[in-house]
Amino acid sequence: MKVSQSATLSPQLLEQSKQLGQRLARLRLARRIKQTDAAVRAGLSRNTVYRLERGDPGLAIGQVLRYLDAIAPGSTLLDLLSESDPALLSLRIREQSKRVRDLTSSELDELDF
Secondary structure (H helix, E strand, O other), X not given: OOOOHHHHOOHHHHHHHHHHHHXXXXXXHHOOOOHXXXXXXXXXXXXHHHHHHHXXXXXXXXXXXXXXXXXXXXXXXXXXXXXXXXXXXXXXXXXXXXXXXXXXXHHHHHHOO
């Protein structure tokens, strides 16, 4: 009988699995790699990659490591968990800087009280 890993893990371990998946997804996005391309590089199906990035705890650690090596060759799990990759720092800066547009005259009139 197939056992669901999600049902057997504590909530804290499920949260850690989810965070690992989110960090993998952010690293892939920071390096501007499509999910399908990363799957091909890692020798995994796109469905498996989707499950990895969602934090499915039922996947093997070997699959996680292959995926990490496919999106960031030479990176370790420690690098991923500490978020020390330069691409992640660049992504964080891009997310923080937002272009602000000038208010239209009607918006300015609404603010005049």
